[in-house]
Amino acid sequence: MPAAKKLQKLKTSSSYDVHPSLAMYQSTIATLKQKTGRSHEEWIALVNKSGPATERERRGWLQTKHGLGRNYARWIAEQSVGKGDEGTEETYLKQADEYVEKMYSGAKEALRPIFSDLMALGRSLGKDVKVSPCQTMVPLYRKHVFAQIKPTTRTRIDLGLALKDTKVPKRLIDTGGFEKKDRITHRIEITSPKDIDAEVKKWIKIAYEMDE
DSSP states (O other): OOHHHHHHHHHHTOSSOOOTHHHHHHHHHHTHHHHHSSOHHHHHHHHHHHSOSSHHHHHHHHHHTTOOOHHHHHHHHHHHTTOSOOSOHHHHHHHHHHHHHHHTSGGGGGGHHHHHHHHHHHHHTOTTOEEOOOSSOEEEESSSEEEEEEEOSSSOEEEEEOOTTOOOOTTSEEOSHHHHTOSOOEEEEEOSGGGOOHHHHHHHHHHHHHTO
16 A cells, blocks of 8 residues: 555544654664664664663663664664554554543543544644644644643643743743743643633634744
């Protein structure tokens, strides 16, 4: 199946989009042999044959004995013990669904309708919006992260926004992100679907438009 058709088929079976970092990971793995002398599969075989027993020891061994960088060593060590992202669209989208289910289970289950409304709001901004869950939050991308949805407490979701040093009303809480050079610079506390009002819609749209 051609790659484009395969990815399109995957997207239709998930509510989410493949994380942009996956392309970087795939490119890195593809050039591993050229840069290190061994392919991804050859490194894993070597670690399983000659490396230490634990993931942590293997990571250190790959760095000190074989001179691999931190990311290479981490990826290889994780996968040598059956962990880590396999670097495929299928793996990521399966994990994305699991991340969201776990985030909004138990005591935070009541926040799920708010999350769904915020995700729908983000998607409504444009066809180029990507929703790519992580373990503790759900970032929204255009070219970069312009917003993130995070269940911070049992009763509150924080909608983070990338607004740089824009002057904002008091409702938008400064995260300190601009000074720290983080993408997310402000957050709005959402405790009910009713909180997703005209002001929230205005500011998430501004964040989206700033990421042109």
